[in-house]
Amino acid sequence: MVSLVETVEWMGANSDVLVRQSIQHLSIALTALVIGIVLWVPTGVLVRNNERVSQVLLGASGIVLTIPSLALLPLLIPFFGIGEAPAIVALVLYSALPIMRNTVVGIAETDGAMKEAGRGLGLTDRQLLVRVQLPMAYPVIMAGIRQATVLLIAITTVAAYFGAGGLGRSIFAGIRLANADQIIGATIVLSALAIVLDYGLATTVRLLPNSEVIDT
Amino acid sequence: MSHDTATETASNSIAFENVTKVYDDGTEAVTDVSFSVSSGETATLVGPSGCGKTTTMKMVNALVEPTTGTVSVDETPVSEYDPIELRRKVGYVIQDIGLFKHMTIEENVGIVPDIVGWSDDRIENRVTELLELVRLDDDVRTKYPQELSGGQQQRVGVARALAAEPEVMLMDEPFGALDPITREQLQNEFLDIQAGLDVTIVFVTHDIDEALKMGDKVAVLQDGELIQYDPPAELLRNPNNAFVESFLGEDRQLAQLQTVAVREVMGPANEAPTNDGGTPLSPDDTLRLAVQNWLRSETDVVPVVEDGTVVGSLSEVHIRSIFDGRSRAIEENHV
Numbered sequence: 193m194v195s196l197v198e199t200v201e202w203m204g205a206n207s208d209v210l211v212r213q214s215i216q217h218l219s220i221a222l223t224a225l226v227i228g229i230v231l232w233v234p235t236g237v238l239v240r241n242n243e244r245v246s247q248v249l250l251g252a253s254g255i256v257l258t259i260p261s262l263a264l265l266p267l268l269i270p271f272f273g274i275g276e277a278p279a280i281v282a283l284v285l286y287s288a289l290p291i292m293r294n295t296v297v298g299i300a301e302t303d304g305a306m307k308e309a310g311r312g313l314g315l316t317d318r319q320l321l322v323r324v325q326l327p328m329a330y331p332v333i334m335a336g337i338r339q340a341t342v343l344l345i346a347i348t349t350v351a352a353y354f355g356a357g358g359l360g361r362s363i364f365a366g367i368r369l370a371n372a373d374q375i376i377g378a379t380i381v382l383s384a385l386a387i388v389l390d391y392g393l394a395t396t397v398r399l400l401p402n403s404e405v406i407d408t
Numbered sequence: 409m410s411h412d413t414a415t416e417t418a419s420n421s422i423a424f425e426n427v428t429k430v431y432d433d434g435t436e437a438v439t440d441v442s443f444s445v446s447s448g449e450t451a452t453l454v455g456p457s458g459c460g461k462t463t464t465m466k467m468v469n470a471l472v473e474p475t476t477g478t479v480s481v482d483e484t485p486v487s488e489y490d491p492i493e494l495r496r497k498v499g500y501v502i503q504d505i506g507l508f509k510h511m512t513i514e515e516n517v518g519i520v521p522d523i524v525g526w527s528d529d530r531i532e533n534r535v536t537e538l539l540e541l542v543r544l545d546d547d548v549r550t551k552y553p554q555e556l557s558g559g560q561q562q563r564v565g566v567a568r569a570l571a572a573e574p575e576v577m578l579m580d581e582p583f584g585a586l587d588p589i590t591r592e593q594l595q596n597e598f599l600d601i602q603a604g605l606d607v608t609i610v611f612v613t614h615d616i617d618e619a620l621k622m623g624d625k626v627a628v629l630q631d632g633e634l635i636q637y638d639p640p641a642e643l644l645r646n647p648n649n650a651f652v653e654s655f656l657g658e659d660r661q662l663a664q665l666q667t668v669a670v671r672e673v674m675g676p677a678n679e680a681p682t683n684d685g686g687t688p689l690s691p692d693d694t695l696r697l698a699v700q701n702w703l704r705s706e707t708d709v710v711p712v713v714e715d716g717t718v719v720g721s722l723s724e725v726h727i728r729s730i731f732d733g734r735s736r737a738i739e740e741n742h743v
């Protein structure tokens with residue numbers, strides 16, 4: 193039987209390891225997230241008016257998401273070696289669908305009357321994008337980024353199996369040693385990270401005037 | 409702009425010449441339409457839904473390009489303007505209002521001045537001026553559109569369209585989504601506002617009463633064709649065909665009374681009753697008010713009084729005289 197008391201005791205005894213792995217975990221996941229945002233939001237913006245291209249890109253990123261990470265990671269090792277690099281590449285690919293899809297959809301769904309008024313008042317396409325469409329799409333884009341965040345935190349765990357650091361180390365070690373406290377303890381920390389990040393990102397939306405947090 | 413508008417006097421602010429619009433899917437929305445709006449005038453475009461009003465209006469600010477024919481603004485073909493520049497000098501109000509939900513009222517109203525590079529001070533002063541003009545409390549400037557009522561939002565819509573001092577305003581069913589009382593209030597206020605501005609207006613509506621009320625001239629459209637383009641009184645007196653007649657409605661005569669001033673039809677002062685002939689009329693009253701008074705009065709002739717002196721008299725004959733032209737037209741049509 194697992195006892196929560198023992199789990200907490202294990203966590204206490206190994207807090208230095210858990211903290212170090214949490215930092216590694218966050219650094220891998222957040223690096224990938226930042227690259228993903230920098231890559232996929234502008235891509236979504238660029239393809240917003242081209243239905244064909246955006247369908248193709250969204251289709252491809254949907255397919256990527258169906259590849260299990262246990263299969264995708266070893267595929268990348270020949271190109272990027274072992275450790276953090278292939279993990280980050282894989283994570284960036286996984287983040288494409290939620291981020292790009294929400295960018296495209298968020299922009300496309302800007303209230304028609306606002307677009308019409310903006311155009312009629314003489315805003316250029318770019319001004320309409322920057323002043324009207326992106327601010328209106330912001331909560332939708334943020335919802336995509338939050339989805340991606342939780343997804344990347346989870347997948348980073350698997351990357352430990354292929355030589356990247358993070359909380360996955362403790363979990364895989366726990367499995368090898370049949371140490372339930374270790375597995376559960378590391379998982380609790382992992383969940384806490386995901387919840388805190390998700391909540392923090394939701395707050396950035398709430399701070400904006402008239403933006404509602406979109407639940408995913 | 410390469411054009412030299414030397415003939416400022418002729419100034420047709422907006423002109424349509426044989427304009428046809430066929431959309432990509434083959435819909436012919438506007439067919440061979442020609443009309444012009446003089447500087448400072450309001451033209452209303454009226455007709456049933458789908459008759460091409462919006463399409464016609466959008467060709468003025470290059471949101472829609474004519475398939476054939478020419479639309480000119482200030483005597484220069486729209487096609488020779490940079491569309492963005494043109495739209496910035498043409499105010500635009502739509503039925504759905506389309507206020508930017510993430511911007512305050514101040515930012516909404518100031519958006520065109522902002523993108524054309526006015527200084528912050530100048531924009532702030534202009535916003536103050538405009539809020540006053542459209543009778544909104546200055547408190548609203550920091551509010552968001554959703555915090556305002558529909559009527560207030562449309563006032564902001566009008567203020568936003570007027571912000572950069574446009575010479576031309578396009579208004580597409582601006583009061584269409586409002587309740588009847590608010591609509592009437594906004595119509596009246598807008599007539600007031602407009603009287604103080606030197607702006608040419610194209611006003612789209614599907615409501616004939618609104619068209620007659622707001623327009624110096626009314627363009628009646630049917631299936632993309634311009635059936636009649638006349639001042640309200642003339643339209644009521646001489647509808648071109650059965651469509652216009654039926655569109656004007658059963659109470660056309662009542663509407664017509666609204667368009668004529670007592671002064672235009674009254675009889676000589678010496679026919680006015682010398683005894684107390686009921687509430688006197690002013691020469692500037694509409695005939696509609698006159699009929700109301702006349703029905704209430706005990707005599708058949710009502711005096712018309714200006715500055716304390718009797719200047720005319722009004723009886724049934726005078727009131728009926730406005731329908732004479734029309735009855736003649738009907739006789740001609742029916743032979």
Ligand SMILES: Nc1ncnc2c1ncn2[C@@H]1O[C@H](COP(=O)(O)OP(=O)(O)O)[C@@H](O)[C@H]1O
Pocket residue numbers: 431432433435436437455456457458459460461462463464
């Ligand atoms: N972008 C478009 N593409 C194709 N057909 C259109 C488009 N816009 C309007 N139409 C059609 O053109 C006709 C006139 O439309 P519109 O000008 O909006 O009329 P109104 O404003 O009088 O209701 C209608 O049959 C409408 O369906």
Ligand SMILES: [Mg+2]
Pocket residue numbers: 461462463580
């Ligand atoms: Mg319309």
